[in-house]
Amino acid sequence: MHTSQIGRPRGFDAEAALEKAMMVFWAQGYEGASLTDLTEAMGISRKSLYAAYGNKEDLFRKALQRYAEGPGAYVTEALQAPTAREVAMAFLAGSARANTLPGLPAGCLGVQGALAAGETGRVARDVLAEWRAHGQELLRDRFRQAVEAGDLPAGADPEKIARYVMTIANGVAVQAAGGATCEDLQQVADAALQNWPPA
Amino acid sequence: MHTSQIGRPRGFDAEAALEKAMMVFWAQGYEGASLTDLTEAMGISRKSLYAAYGNKEDLFRKALQRYAEGPGAYVTEALQAPTAREVAMAFLAGSARANTLPGLPAGCLGVQGALAAGETGRVARDVLAEWRAHGQELLRDRFRQAVEAGDLPAGADPEKIARYVMTIANGVAVQAAGGATCEDLQQVADAALQNWPPA
DNA sequence: CGCATTCAACACCGATCGGTGAAGAAATTT
DNA sequence: AAATTTCTTCACCGATCGGTGTTGAATGCG
Incomplete structure (x- = not known):
């Protein structure tokens, strides 16, 4: 992780998108939440999701962390x-x-x-x-x-x-x-x- | 439904198989239980499952009923x-x-x-x-x-x-x-x- | 400028999903 | 025994699963 950004910055709010993912997992459960459900709610593409959060399990972990800090x-x-x-x-x-x-x-x-x-x-x-x-x-x-x-x-x-x-x-x-x-x-x-x- | 049976009778215990299905749903949840999981645990084929219980939702309902009468x-x-x-x-x-x-x-x-x-x-x-x-x-x-x-x-x-x-x-x-x-x-x-x- | 990186979009991957069609064996009827 | 019905097995269906490769444009840095 570098302090100085190189390349085009991401065009979406990572925290806001994570909040959306949290709500999908919350309402539908881990297995009931498909990548299509998640990306549509987050407003980003599959590629962006994987680049920003890792895989589905990693996203779930981050969503849980966000849940603990929020609701x-x-x-x-x-x-x-x-x-x-x-x-x-x-x-x-x-x-x-x-x-x-x-x-x-x-x-x-x-x-x-x-x-x-x-x-x-x-x-x-x-x-x-x-x-x-x-x-x-x-x-x-x-x-x-x-x-x-x-x-x-x-x-x-x-x-x-x-x-x-x-x-x-x-x-x-x-x-x-x-x-x-x-x-x-x-x-x-x-x-x-x-x-x-x-x- | 006729009182007199016509044709070949089923070759498995429908109640015992339902009990197995109940345990799969119990342990893995509805969405987490695949037809392969269910048929393997029940010891029957997909065709037999659909003929005997309907579809997955019907099987789940019957498994719940069985649960209520058992555990x-x-x-x-x-x-x-x-x-x-x-x-x-x-x-x-x-x-x-x-x-x-x-x-x-x-x-x-x-x-x-x-x-x-x-x-x-x-x-x-x-x-x-x-x-x-x-x-x-x-x-x-x-x-x-x-x-x-x-x-x-x-x-x-x-x-x-x-x-x-x-x-x-x-x-x-x-x-x-x-x-x-x-x-x-x-x-x-x-x-x-x-x-x-x-x- | 030019390099590096990420963006969005889309086709695509093998695997698995729930559910069926086809075919032949097996058992119960008359 | 013939006829009938349901059995079992197996391959197969379109759709969706999580995840990736590609492409070309956009935007940051030096």
């Missing part, structure tokens, strides 16, 4: 809340909101992008599973820290609490894909955190 | 528990178990079969969404009945409670697809039902 940014934001309970509340509220954003696909790219897949989608499926596991580890580490700070009872199990909260978020994603509203899902989030920490 | 039978069983709380407990315990059955694909066919899909998988996706919605309606009706029987408080919202319980089950399915164990998920179920009914 999925509520995760890192929630982790910075002052107390463990506020972390959980912000995480689930953000989940309810991000999974039902108007004008964007319903649900979560990290869940419906490739939960089950054939041979061609196996890499994408594993990438997403690892991504979800990573998010759960971030929650667990945050709850560990809360135990040490006395914010959670000494006997609390951070891994178990993280799994509990993440399971709700996963369920919220499936519900959103089925048409549940943000209010519906916020009610679920409230109910799930009614007793805290979960036994 | 998914815990749903109807749970609905028969004597109290609303026992219904919810049996439903989530069954979910934890059915999503982690040894020797079978992890997760739930109704969730990972086609959460997001391209054009070719749109029908399958809608079939599954309707299937999940139907299960949620069964829960809602059971909880309505519990309110009338005084088993749930008069102010309880059956629809909200059903959505809460189903959201946990959906999350359990995603967690199972990511490798969570039955014990992990049973802990989540216990925590989710710690306060009942959910506020």
Whole structure:
């Protein structure tokens, strides 16, 4: 990668095109998104796509990264809340909101992008599973820290609490894909955190 | 359809073959399961498949029905528990178990079969969404009945409670697809039902 | 200018997709 | 046994899959 550009610069906004690709993967899943679907949505040719992003798997990885920094940014934001309970509340509220954003696909790219897949989608499926596991580890580490700070009872199990909260978020994603509203899902989030920490 | 058979009878067990097809759809999703994958697992030819089950969509519908009567039978069983709380407990315990059955694909066919899909998988996706919605309606009706029987408080919202319980089950399915164990998920179920009914 | 690089567009690649047509064997009827 | 029907096997269909090679114009650099 050179700092000084040589040759004709690309004639499209790489970030904007990636955003379009993200939405196609989000709505149709990795295997359900064909190169034709992608290039038409991104407004570029196949050649430009491969030159700018690599192959389909690479594009999917970059789209997921973009998702994490965009609609999925509520995760890192929630982790910075002052107390463990506020972390959980912000995480689930953000989940309810991000999974039902108007004008964007319903649900979560990290869940419906490739939960089950054939041979061609196996890499994408594993990438997403690892991504979800990573998010759960971030929650667990945050709850560990809360135990040490006395914010959670000494006997609390951070891994178990993280799994509990993440399971709700996963369920919220499936519900959103089925048409549940943000209010519906916020009610679920409230109910799930009614007793805290979960036994 | 005639009662008396005419001509050569089929040379394979249609129920056993359907079970195999169910497992392929379960593990690979609708779009990820090719006809070659299906026929190889079922041990029959393409021609036999089309003669016996129709097309791929029809086969998927029959596989889902088979799933509901087999690994998914815990749903109807749970609905028969004597109290609303026992219904919810049996439903989530069954979910934890059915999503982690040894020797079978992890997760739930109704969730990972086609959460997001391209054009070719749109029908399958809608079939599954309707299937999940139907299960949620069964829960809602059971909880309505519990309110009338005084088993749930008069102010309880059956629809909200059903959505809460189903959201946990959906999350359990995603967690199972990511490798969570039955014990992990049973802990989540216990925590989710710690306060009942959910506020 | 001239070199280098990327642009857009399009045909094309082998492979695979879901789905069928043809042909002969096999089993049940009368 | 003859007739009928469905079986199985295999090749094949057009379409689409992800990915590439080519071409000629456009735009940056030195």
